[in-house]
């Protein structure tokens with residue numbers, strides 16, 4: 001039989017084995033432990049010779065359905081899950097890196113990831129090399145010096161820069177590095193990093209996968225060998241995904257393909273729409289032909305994603321006036337939800353950084369991150385337009 005297409009998989013994948021009582025939907029199994037009357041069977045399950053569950057910190061049927069669905073959507077051999085996206089990232093790095101190791105990454109990773117690189121890994125005597133995100137030659141040179149892990153994110157948060165994943169993965173593999181990509185912004189609808197040669201794909205499921213801003217979670221997909229090691233680290237360290245969250249994420253993922261298709265479209269239209277306003281200094285979206293990473297994005301992505309950002313003249317002052325005027329947007333730290341979400345980078349993705357650190361990353365204080373929701377595009381455009389028009393005339397806007 002022919003392999004099912006993405007839309008079909010996002011609805012059906014991973015669920016069948018967890019159904020009980022003739023239910024058509026995966027049950028939320030809240031039980032912390034799983035009991036056995038047969039001591040020998042218990043032992044066989046405990047040592048992994050027989051399928052089954054022992055204790056909720058390790059495995060759970062609802063959580064397993066979520067893991068199986070994301071595994072199939074990313075085209076991976078194995079997947080495991082976490083309480084948050086940051087837990088997925090920290091547990092993966094904790095599994096792979098030891099004192100004396102070197103990791104190569106980029107300056108534009110998610111703010112929390114950047115903190116792991118600058119604050120926590122150095123404490124463990126891990127050598128961290130962060131390269132300019134757009135500069136493929138420099139990244140390649142640093143990889144060639146040798147590294148245990150190559151860690152990438154594409155598109156990046158919040159200026160949606162694009163890294164050539166295939167080229168970097170090749171360089172990483174050539175020196176024996178484990179290549180990791182945070183695929184949160186792209187989602188498996190737009191990009192499958194494993195097809196591009198990477199070893200591990202990470203998700204903050206809190207964002208697009210769940211899609212409704214009502215559950216935290218994370219996932220790692222890759223080879224059985226690597227995922228088992230990361231799973232072992234997580235089962236001991238305890239950053240387990242909660243069954244209720246797993247259920248909400250699982251339900252969200254059933255409409256992933258529909259939501260992302262709409263979010264791709266809305267983000268593209270908003271990016272183009274924003275360019276006409278004098279107050280808008282810069283628009284960042286990989287779907288714009290003038291975007292530096294457009295050609296690479298076209299090669300490695302099937303869609304350009306729901307995330308864009310734009311810088312307004314007048315910096316923080318303009319942002320302070322503009323954002324509260326939007327009717328159809330949450331001013332909040334999350335992204336990837338069905339509702340449009342806006343926020344200044346200095347309050348959201350890079351709140352952990354100092355203004356100097358943000359400036360060094362090329363993040364202007366007047367940068368607004370825009371996560372396109374699935375609302376009607378005409379309403380979103382009109383909303384922005386009225387907010388721009390309502391800005392005070394005396395705003396000190398220098399062009």
Ligand SMILES: *Cc1c(COP(=O)(O)O)cnc(C)c1O
Pocket residue numbers: 084085086087110112153157182184185204205206207216217218
């Ligand atoms: C939000 C986010 C994370 C962290 O995920 P949490 O679920 O909030 O811990 C990691 N990477 C990217 C790209 C993100 O947007």
